Amino acid sequence: METAMEPVEMAKSEEGARMKETVPGVLGLRATFRLGWRNLRRNRRRTWITATTVALAVLLLQFSNGLLVGIEQQSFDNLINYQTGHAKVYADGYFELRDEFPLDFAVTDTGAVLAAVRAVSGVAAATPRLTFQAQLSNGLDQVPCLGVGIQVRGSDTDVFRIPQTVVDGEYLAEDGEGILLGSGIAEIFEVSSGDWLTVLAKTQYGAYEALDLPIVGVIGTGNPLIDRNSFLLPLATAQYILDMDGAVTEVAIRFSARARESVTLDRLAGELGASGEYDVKGWREMEQDFMSLVQMKRLGNIIFLGIFIVLAVVGITNTILMAAYERTREIGMLMAIGLRGSGIRRLFLAEGALTGLLGGAVGSLIAVGLIIWLAGIGINITAIYGDIDIGYPVKDSIYPALNVAVVTGGWLLTGMLAALASLYPAARASRNRPVEALRHV
Amino acid sequence: MTIAASLADVHKSYQVGDLEVPAVRGVSLEIESGSFLSIAGPSGSGKTTILNLLGALDTPSSGTIKIGERETKGLTPKMLADFRNTHLGFVFQTFNLIPVLTVMENVELPLQLHGIADKDARTTRVMRILEEVGLGDLADRRPNELSGGQQQRVAIARALVKEPTLVLADEPTANLDSNTAGEIMALMLAMNKKHGTTFVFSTHDPLVMEHASRLVRLRDGKVESDERRNGNGNGAG
Numbered sequence: 001m002e003t004a005m006e007p008v009e010m011a012k013s014e015e016g017a018r019m020k021e022t023v024p025g026v027l028g029l030r031a032t033f034r035l036g037w038r039n040l041r042r043n044r045r046r047t048w049i050t051a052t053t054v055a056l057a058v059l060l061l062q063f064s065n066g067l068l069v070g071i072e073q074q075s076f077d078n079l080i081n082y083q084t085g086h087a088k089v090y091a092d093g094y095f096e097l098r099d100e101f102p103l104d105f106a107v108t109d110t111g112a113v114l115a116a117v118r119a120v121s122g123v124a125a126a127t128p129r130l131t132f133q134a135q136l137s138n139g140l141d142q143v144p145c146l147g148v149g150i151q152v153r154g155s156d157t158d159v160f161r162i163p164q165t166v167v168d169g170e171y172l173a174e175d176g177e178g179i180l181l182g183s184g185i186a187e188i189f190e191v192s193s194g195d196w197l198t199v200l201a202k203t204q205y206g207a208y209e210a211l212d213l214p215i216v217g218v219i220g221t222g223n224p225l226i227d228r229n230s231f232l233l234p235l236a237t238a239q240y241i242l243d244m245d246g247a248v249t250e251v252a253i254r255f256s257a258r259a260r261e262s263v264t265l266d267r268l269a270g271e272l273g274a275s276g277e278y279d280v281k282g283w284r285e286m287e288q289d290f291m292s293l294v295q296m297k298r299l300g301n302i303i304f305l306g307i308f309i310v311l312a313v314v315g316i317t318n319t320i321l322m323a324a325y326e327r328t329r330e331i332g333m334l335m336a337i338g339l340r341g342s343g344i345r346r347l348f349l350a351e352g353a354l355t356g357l358l359g360g361a362v363g364s365l366i367a368v369g370l371i372i373w374l375a376g377i378g379i380n381i382t383a384i385y386g387d388i389d390i391g392y393p394v395k396d397s398i399y400p401a402l403n404v405a406v407v408t409g410g411w412l413l414t415g416m417l418a419a420l421a422s423l424y425p426a427a428r429a430s431r432n433r434p435v436e437a438l439r440h441v
Numbered sequence: 442m443t444i445a446a447s448l449a450d451v452h453k454s455y456q457v458g459d460l461e462v463p464a465v466r467g468v469s470l471e472i473e474s475g476s477f478l479s480i481a482g483p484s485g486s487g488k489t490t491i492l493n494l495l496g497a498l499d500t501p502s503s504g505t506i507k508i509g510e511r512e513t514k515g516l517t518p519k520m521l522a523d524f525r526n527t528h529l530g531f532v533f534q535t536f537n538l539i540p541v542l543t544v545m546e547n548v549e550l551p552l553q554l555h556g557i558a559d560k561d562a563r564t565t566r567v568m569r570i571l572e573e574v575g576l577g578d579l580a581d582r583r584p585n586e587l588s589g590g591q592q593q594r595v596a597i598a599r600a601l602v603k604e605p606t607l608v609l610a611d612e613p614t615a616n617l618d619s620n621t622a623g624e625i626m627a628l629m630l631a632m633n634k635k636h637g638t639t640f641v642f643s644t645h646d647p648l649v650m651e652h653a654s655r656l657v658r659l660r661d662g663k664v665e666s667d668e669r670r671n672g673n674g675n676g677a678g
Contacts, residue, residue, distance in 0.1 A: 024556035025523050031553055038541035333537040336498055337599070338526020338554040340519050435498040438533070 026343035036350035039323065040358075047355060050319045054359025055366070057312040058414055061305040062367035062407055063400070068301055070375065070401035071392045072294055076283075078393040079290070081161040082221040084283040085252035087265055089113055089272055094249065095279050101133050101146070103204035106247040113251050113278065114155075120267050122259030125158035127151050128248040130238045134201040136181075136231065138189050145185060146230045147199065149238025149248070159254040162219060162232065165395075169193025169217030172234060178216035184228030186218045193217050199233070203243035211241055222395020293391070309414060312359070316352050316421045324348055324429035331429055332437025341430035348426035349419045356418020360411040368407060371400040444507075445474040445607050445639040446495055451504030453490050453662075464490040465501070466662040472607075472641060477633045479653035480643045486659040488643035489611055495641060496529055496609045497521050509606050526554050530600030532610035532629075532642075536592040538584040538599075544571065545580040548598045555603050570598045573635070574628060590621035594628060601632055610642035614649050626652045 027035065040047045080086055090098075094105035107113055110128045117126040130149035135142045150156040152172045157163055162180070163171040169192070172180055179197065186192060193215050200210045213233065220227055239246065255264050265282045272278040284291055324331070331344055378397030392398075453465040465487045472478055480488045493499040494506055497513045506513050508528050516524060525531075530551075538547050545567055552563045571577050574594040584592055593613060600608045610629070614622035630652055633640050642649075650656055658665040 024526060025519065025554060027553055028558070035539075035541070042541060329535075329537065330539060333531075333533065333539075334550075335522060336496065336525060336529075336531045337551050338522050340522040342519075343554070433499075435493050438498070438537075 025338055025340035026346060027339070032343075032346050032350045033354065036347060036354050039327075039347075039351055040354055043323070046319060046322070047358070050315050050355050051359035051362065053312040053315050054309070054356055054414060054418070055363035057305070057308040058360045058363030058410065059367045059370075060308060060363075061302075062364055062410055063370055064301055064305060065298075065406060065410075066367065066371035066400040066402060067379075067398065068298055069403050069406070070371075070399045071394055072298075073401050074394045074398060075290070075294070075392045078221065078223050078395070079287055080254075080283055082165065082223050082226055083393075084286050085159045086255040086261065087253045087268060087280060087282050088286065089117060089251040089253070089268070090249070090279045090281065092277055092279050095281055101131055101249070103132065103242060103244065103249070106204070106244065106249055107251060107278070108247045110246060110248050110251070113272065116271055117251055117253055117268065120264065120271050122255050122264030122267060123253055124256040124259075125155060125254045127155035127159045127252050128235060129156070129250050129252050130235055130242065130244060130248045131250065132201055132238065132242055134199055134231075136185060136189070137198045137200060138191065139198070141189070142200070143185060143188055145182075146225075147201065147238060147241075148230055148232045149235040150232050151235045159252050162221075165219040165221045166217045167220040169215065172216055172232065176216065177234070177237060178214045180217050180219050180232040181215050182227040182230045183218050183220040184224070185231065186215070191215055199231075199241060201241050203241070205243060207243070209241045209243070211237070213237070220395065221393070223393035225393070297391075309417065313356060313414070313417045313421045316355050316418045317425060319355065320348050320352050320422045320425040321428070323351065324425050328429075328432065328437050328440035331432050332434045332440065335432065335434035335437065344430040344432070345426040348429055349422050352422025352426070353415045353419035356421075357411065357415040359418075360414035363414075364407050364411045368402060371402045374400050375402065443474045444471050445476065445509065446472045446641075447505075447507045448491070448494070449505040449507075451491075451494060451501045451506060453487075453494060453499070454502050464662055465494070467504075468659075468662070468664055469504075470657065470664065470667075472639060474606075474639055475633070475637045476639050476641070477630060477652065477654040478639075478641045479650050479656050480641065480659060481645060481650050481656060482659035482665070483645065485661075487662040488645075488659055490662075491659070492609050492611050492641065492643055495607065496531060497525050526551060526603070528606045530603070530605040530608040530638075532593070532596045532600050532608065532613045534612040534615045536584070536589070536596050536616075538592055538595055540584050543581050543583055544576060544587070544595050547584070547595055548602050551599060551603045566602060567598075570602045573632070574598045588621075589617050590624060593617065593621075593625050597625070597628060597632065601636065601638060604636070605638065607639045607641060610640065612643055612645075614644065614646060619648065622646065622649060 089107065091105045091107050094102060097105065114126050114128065117123055128151055132147050134147040135144055153174045167183060172178060179199070189197065191197065195215050196212055197215060198210055198212050200208065203209055235248070255261060261282065265280065268280045273280050334344065378399045380397050382396050448468050448470045451465055451468045452463065454461045454463045468491060480491055482488050490499070494501055497508070500514070513521065513524065548567045548571060549563050552566060557563055568577065568580065571580055574597055576591060576594055576598065579587065579591065584595065587595065614625050617625060626649055629640055632638060644650060654670055656668045656670065
């Protein structure tokens with residue numbers, strides 16, 4: 001009579017010389033998932049219905065997230081290309097009062113500041129700008145707006161991408177007079193290139209000044225602050241109107257493509273901020289309100305659509321409950337041959353996780369396909385919404401963007417949520433008493 | 442002769458509502474190693490309860506049960522699972538094979554649960570036992586591709602693969618026609634003789650009882666008779 005061998009003894013026996021021990025009483029992870037996968041195929045229709053619910057929720061979340069990431073990236077590019085550059089140097093004290101556009105906090109030694117900025121590693125270009133409050137008038141109506149004096153000859157186009165946004169007429173001439181008008185203002189006045197408007201503004205000493213200027217071109221950047229509120233004119237003309245005598249309100253900076261933003265900002269702050277005369281601000285800090293809004297929208301989107309995923313995943317609880325009930329006798333048999341309660345739990349957790357991963361994979365793949373397709377052709381928001389402000393500075397079309405880390409992370413998270421959703425039915429199944437489970441009909 | 446399992450004054454009652462229903466009433470039994478023991482009796486006589494108690498699937502209300510030298514009383518569910526895996530093999534009336542696993546994988550399962558990580562070692566052992574039960578060439582089939590008799594052969598292979606102290610078979614032929622039932626009993630007997638494994642099986646089929654080396658008849662939860670027969674089984678009993 002051969003006697004039964006304890007696991008360790010068996011490892012020492014004949015062919016058992018090659019046998020290594022794992023934890024007895026539970027199946028290994030691979031075997032658990034393999035059995036779990038096959039069990040999912042027992043009732044394919046039920047598995048697919050559950051997985052499809054998860055897939056739809058994941059598709060919605062991933063696609064809307066791709067859309068948000070795309071819009072955000074376009075918005076950031078828009079801000080950098082048309083409004084803020086990567087950074088700006090202000091005279092100390094200006095930034096705190098920036099909403100009032102105070103002309104008495106000006107950069108007066110523009111040449112020296114430009115030279116210092118351009119010498120900083122990581123800086124690709126720098127240009128002076130003079131931003132001021134003004135009124136535009138056609139003789140009948142007046143519209144409050146922002147004037148921006150730019151250095152046409154030389155540097156503004158090195159930092160900003162305004163010339164590409166001209167929708168009517170042309171960009172400012174190097175030695176000409178005139179203004180580039182935001183498309184929104186052009187609509188209000190019903191003017192186009194070749195028409196004339198009067199610029200009314202207070203000099204830095206408080207005196208009123210007016211100047212008639214021709215509209216050289218109309219720009220449409222997709223940025224409401226520019227299109228609906230701003231006009232651009234040569235720096236010398238702006239300085240003449242405001243009596244600024246070579247001074248500017250800011251020096252705008254573009255970083256080189258490979259520069260690390262935070263490092264370059266630190267260098268600039270070290271170079272110019274140390275004296276206390278100047279203040280260096282990165283574009284994110286300048287657009288703090290917008291950045292907060294972006295964060296809020298992103299969080300809102302995740303919470304709102306996360307609820308759908310949680311609801312979908314809860315469907316898995318039901319599916320696993322049913323599966324465990326149907327297989328009660330099988331659970332009894334597995335327990336009889338030595339599978340511990342923890343092994344039963346693992347088995348059903350694996351089935352839940354696999355359902356989540358399956359649905360998550362389908363949803364993610366469709367979302368990725370949609371994102372890639374629409375990133376190529378864009379979604380024409382003007383055609384859908386007309387001129388309604390969607391809250392982001394983007395023009396005409398939005399292009400969803402793929403974030404592989406978010407898609408992968410979302411997929412794995414769905415699997416984890418699905419496993420969590422299976423905890424209750426798995427724990428319930430593991431509490432079966434083998435003798436009762438075997439009697440189950 | 443060594444003792445494979447023993448019951449000493451074992452009682453088992455079930456609570457049905459306010460009523461306590463006795464299923465086993467003071468059964469004492471010593472099962473020698475290598476026995477081919479049949480527990481017979483009408484429905485409700487306590488056959489299945491005795492098998493469940495011997496199989497550490499259920500606990501007695503009172504009395505002592507030993508498998509080998511080990512008492513099963515006081516073991517936690519985890520310890521009982523490990524104990525069953527190491528010492529016991531089960532053959533069920535309804536085969537209870539896992540339909541999504543192949544014959545090979547079904548038989549391999551107890552070895553995986555035994556903690557044997559080496560796939561080749563498991564395969565060698567599984568193939569050897571499958572050859573012994575005559576299913577060597579059906580290893581890759583799924584249970585639904587097998588006849589009832591073949592499925593029960595797989596169940597027997599699964600019970601024997603880890604060389605247990607005791608194999609418990611609850612009405613192993615009840616779902617089979619008489620020819621196949623005879624073949625299954627012959628196979629169990631052959632395994633008993635070849636490996637010396639102790640078999641305890643319940644039945645109410647007189648033809649099946651004929652194979653036993655020892656026949657214990659139960660009635661109303663008590664041992665009615667205990668008959669030893671020569672010529673059958675491994676010689677023990």
